[in-house]
Amino acid sequence: MDRNGDGGGGDFSGPTRKVHDEENLAVAIPETAHQISSDSWFQVGFVLTTGINSAYVLGYSGTIMVPLGWVPGVVGLILATAISLYANSLVAKLHEFGGKRHIRYRDLAGFIYGKRAYSVTWGLQYVNLFMINTGYIILAGQALKAAYVLFDEDGPMKLPYFIAIAGVVCGLFAISTPHLSALRVWLGVSTVLSLIYIIVAFVLSIKDGVNTPARDYSIPGTTTSKIFTTIGASANLVFAFNTGMLPEIQATIKQPVVNNMMKALYFQFTAGVLPMYAVTFIGYWAYGSSTSTYLLSSVNGPVWVKAMANIAAFFQSVIALHIFASPMYEFLDTKYGIKGNRFAIRNLTFRLGVRGGYLTLNTLVSALLPFLGDFMSLTGAISTFPLTFILANHMYLVAKGSKLSSFQKLWHWLNVIFFGFMSLAALVAALRLIAVDSKTYHVFADL
Numbered sequence: 001m002d003r004n005g006d007g008g009g010g011d012f013s014g015p016t017r018k019v020h021d022e023e024n025l026a027v028a029i030p031e032t033a034h035q036i037s038s039d040s041w042f043q044v045g046f047v048l049t050t051g052i053n054s055a056y057v058l059g060y061s062g063t064i065m066v067p068l069g070w071v072p073g074v075v076g077l078i079l080a081t082a083i084s085l086y087a088n089s090l091v092a093k094l095h096e097f098g099g100k101r102h103i104r105y106r107d108l109a110g111f112i113y114g115k116r117a118y119s120v121t122w123g124l125q126y127v128n129l130f131m132i133n134t135g136y137i138i139l140a141g142q143a144l145k146a147a148y149v150l151f152d153e154d155g156p157m158k159l160p161y162f163i164a165i166a167g168v169v170c171g172l173f174a175i176s177t178p179h180l181s182a183l184r185v186w187l188g189v190s191t192v193l194s195l196i197y198i199i200v201a202f203v204l205s206i207k208d209g210v211n212t213p214a215r216d217y218s219i220p221g222t223t224t225s226k227i228f229t230t231i232g233a234s235a236n237l238v239f240a241f242n243t244g245m246l247p248e249i250q251a252t253i254k255q256p257v258v259n260n261m262m263k264a265l266y267f268q269f270t271a272g273v274l275p276m277y278a279v280t281f282i283g284y285w286a287y288g289s290s291t292s293t294y295l296l297s298s299v300n301g302p303v304w305v306k307a308m309a310n311i312a313a314f315f316q317s318v319i320a321l322h323i324f325a326s327p328m329y330e331f332l333d334t335k336y337g338i339k340g341n342r343f344a345i346r347n348l349t350f351r352l353g354v355r356g357g358y359l360t361l362n363t364l365v366s367a368l369l370p371f372l373g374d375f376m377s378l379t380g381a382i383s384t385f386p387l388t389f390i391l392a393n394h395m396y397l398v399a400k401g402s403k404l405s406s407f408q409k410l411w412h413w414l415n416v417i418f419f420g421f422m423s424l425a426a427l428v429a430a431l432r433l434i435a436v437d438s439k440t441y442h443v444f445a446d447l
Helices: 041-052 055-068 070-093 105-113 115-151 159-176 180-211 223-241 246-250 257-268 271-290 303-335 345-368 372-403 406-440
Strands: 016-020 026-030
Touching (some): 041 180, 041 257, 055 115, 070 271, 070 372, 159 303, 180 271, 223 372, 223 406, 246 303, 303 345
């Protein structure tokens, strides 16, 4: 097998094979047990949109708009959309940098900087995806509990039980779905499920808003707490739009990989964000500063409609989690040579043990600390800011430095410094929120 060492800090992705891109230039592709170059830009666009319009959108009215208020909240969401598109486009344009296709974020960082950056990036990405998946399991558990209490408000089942059920269902889905490209039909299912809970939340919020007297839109809390919640909400803003695994998603797209990925990103950040905007703004308009961090807990309407929306949110969370767990699955499947028939005994046994174990740990953390808003803030602080904004700008600066003007170099450095500061500030705010909530609630809390 060829190994490509042209340009950058080095190649730490293992064996490669040569293919030819659209310009007939040799491009090396690392070996992987998962499918690459098999999906249209439209399918990849739906993968990205599935992440943006996951059940997390039901929390943004409470975790973004309530701490920020109308003007900062609306402006912040629009700015976060624009800067997220920009940052993701920088990473997308480096996908074939140096004559090598970088199908993993850590591979790209290692190629540009060297072995230490490879390890640091992999660690950041692992933490990022682990916490996102923890949040999805919390969401799925909350949705299931919300459906349950509609029929038995004083029943014996508590949130940790529903989180455990969510973990089991996520495990079964992970075992039966070998890789990201295998989601195909499930992306359509996910879209339908997203539309169900978004439309229900949207319509019932409008009904409640019309029938409710004037709402209080003041930002709650003391002056000190407002400062920390505002900073935490800024981390939630960037969390809403970014995956921290763009190269892994781009790996599945057909040639030409950069042009097709830009089409997918434009789809994500135009049509893809509209449902999220709608439900976030309408939810805050309807309930003001009393908006719940899970919007379906605030709405009033027929029991069967609310139950349907909550069940849809539960199953959509299961599908969306698989997207964000796929880099870990790909790493392990490639390392141990798990490929071929998804129902082969060896493959099923491996996925049962390894993916089941990974999701068991996710589920345990979810049940121990089911503070969803805090997880969103912490994820944004320690991984989304560094991976999506700091690293993206600095990698582009290093990779394209000789071709950039002095103004362009200054622009990228300003981005690195600004988002570095925001990352530190958001980390302090998120840790404070977790400390406060940990005093208020015990472990395995029934929120």
